[in-house]
Every structure is written in C-alpha cells, then in structure tokens.
Amino acid sequence: MKRLINGFSMAYTDQGQGKPLLLVHGYPLNRQMWAPQILGLSRVARVIAPDLRGHGDSEAVPGPYSMELFADDLAALLDSLEIQQKVICCGLSMGGYAVFAFQRKYPERIAALILTATRAADDTPQARAARDQAAELARRNQLDQIFEGMLPKLLSEGNYHENPELVEQVRSIMRNTSQEGVLGDLAGLKDRPDSRPSLPDIKVPTLILHGADDRIVPVTEAKEMLVSIPNSQLQIIPAAGHLLNLEQPEIFNRAVIGFLSTLESQPS
Ligand code: MLT
Numbered sequence: 001m002k003r004l005i006n007g008f009s010m011a012y013t014d015q016g017q018g019k020p021l022l023l024v025h026g027y028p029l030n031r032q033m034w035a036p037q038i039l040g041l042s043r044v045a046r047v048i049a050p051d052l053r054g055h056g057d058s059e060a061v062p063g064p065y066s067m068e069l070f071a072d073d074l075a076a077l078l079d080s081l082e083i084q085q086k087v088i089c090c091g092l093s094m095g096g097y098a099v100f101a102f103q104r105k106y107p108e109r110i111a112a113l114i115l116t117a118t119r120a121a122d123d124t125p126q127a128r129a130a131r132d133q134a135a136e137l138a139r140r141n142q143l144d145q146i147f148e149g150m151l152p153k154l155l156s157e158g159n160y161h162e163n164p165e166l167v168e169q170v171r172s173i174m175r176n177t178s179q180e181g182v183l184g185d186l187a188g189l190k191d192r193p194d195s196r197p198s199l200p201d202i203k204v205p206t207l208i209l210h211g212a213d214d215r216i217v218p219v220t221e222a223k224e225m226l227v228s229i230p231n232s233q234l235q236i237i238p239a240a241g242h243l244l245n246l247e248q249p250e251i252f253n254r255a256v257i258g259f260l261s262t263l264e265s266q267p268s
Contacts, residue, residue: 002057005076011057012050012077016042019111019260020087022074023049024095026117026242027185028147028177030056033092033170036249037256044257045088050077052098054181063184067101067192074098075106088260090114092245093217094185100195103202112263113206114256117214117242119221120195120228131190138182146182147174156213156241166246199228206232207259209252211240233259 002009013031015038023034031038031049041047051058052070078087088111091099096118103110123131134146152160154170177185206229210222219236226234235255240247 003077003080005080006053006073008053008059008061010050010053010059010073010077012048013038014046014048014081016044016046018045019263020078020083020085021045021047021256021260022078022087022089023047024070024074024089024091024098025049025052025055026091026093026095027189028055028150028182029170029173030058030176032056032173032176033243033246035246037245037253040249040253041256044260048077048081048083048087050074052181054178054184056176060178060180061184062180064187064191065181065184066188067097068105069188070098071101071105074102075109078109086111088112088114088263090116090256091118092116093118093242094189097189097192097195100198101192104195104198107201110204112204112259113202114209114259115206115222115225116209117211117217117244119217120199120225121221122192122194123190128190131186135183135186138179138186141179143177143179143182144175147171150174153215154242155247156211156215156239158213158239159241159247163247170243170246196224196228199225200230202229203231205259205263207255208232208234209244209255210234210236211242211244211247212236212238213241214244216242 030051054060089099245252
C-alpha cells in the first residue's frame, strides 16, 4: 500500500487488528526486514510497517534524512491512517534513533517503546568519518561495496557463516535501497542528536531487545539504556546479532507478545 505524505509516496504494510504497533526498520533496509513480525505479530496487534523515504518501495527523495524528518513522516502516516490511538513504537537500530526523535516530538502519541539493537548515543568522531567514507562510495554509486561491507556485521558470526539463505535475504533487502536513500540516511545518521539526555523523560513501558552477538551496537549500549529509562526491561537474545528479529524470529516475537500482554490493562 502507498500513501502520499509529506510530499512523497510512502509504502507501508498495515496488517492485523488491535493495538497499533509501528515497526521502523534500520539502515540500509526496508520493511521486508520485518517479515516474520508482520506475520507473527499481526495476530495480536495492528502492525504498521512503513518503508522510510528512499527505502524499499517508498519514493527516493533527496536528503539529508534527519531522524526528526523520519519522525514527522511516521506521524504523518499515522495521521493519514487516522490512527489517533497511542501506538507502540518499535525501532531497530536507525529505526530506534527515529523512534527517539518521535518520542521527543510526539510523546503524547506513544503507548510503549520497543528499542531493538539500537543505541541512544550519537556518532563518535570515528563513526562520523566512516559515514563520510560510505557517502563517498554512494556518490560514486558503489552501493554494493557498502552493502557487502556491512553484511558480515549485520548477523551473528554463526548465522553469517551457517545460514546462507538469511545472508542472501538480507543482501536482497539492502539492494532495495536507493542511492538517494543511502546518502540521505548517512547524512542524518552522522548528525543525529545524542538521545541520552532525554532517556529519563521516557515514562512509557519500554522493552529493550538486543542480540547477544550484535557486532554493530554492543550489548553495553542496551544495558546503559536500561539504567537510564525508568520503566524499562532488557532481554538479550542468544545466537543473534544486529538483525535479531530475523535471526531469532520466534524468540523475538514471543518477547514482544509477552510485553504487549503486560500493556493490556493500561489505558491506550
Ligand atoms: C542500522 O542498522 O540501522 C545501522 O547500523 C545504524 C548505524 O549505522 O548507526
């Protein structure tokens, strides 16, 4: 499905009934990365999974894509779907950064948070330099070089070496990101604000999910968020890396379903 929002055509999946659960993908991915969640969680919730601008089937528009811009796009999609109810926001990695921006701009729209394989800190100088190098490749349209460089880090070592189908699936999802999308993300990622100061302001129930073998965002980042977010809980998923939802979909879905059931008694 597609809707024209904020001046571009946004593709999204809207499946299931019940509490709205917004799934925000990471970089350089799209909503296909949520396939096991769209299937499994739409039995218990209304799953809304957009392709962010420049990704998947959404229109590629020039960047930079700040996390605040992504947050505005998410809010506009909810408006367009006439969802006035509070939503459960789940973001993976860059999707988590966008969820932090959404939480700062639209706190009244949030029922709960699920922070997956993400971090609250902004980029280190080293990370910013790596973004510049990747942007240089993207400008020369050498996107595959970026994707192939990321692939081994996106999965746990075990899954990367022993699950060629999963490796191929992730590769093909990445290849659906446009040049403008990659450039827009890199600029937004590099300049994103430090979300750590706003963590104590998060008052909604928060589930932090992290792969034990995440090679992009170390587990220590998840533990730090747990300490700073008042009403939070952490589940570390074994035999999973950065894309834990694809690597261990049953454990991931069970954790989310358990968390959603704890929200049932709370007003939405
Ligand atoms: C992601 O998975 O969204 C990215 O690895 C985030 C990042 O590079 O900081």
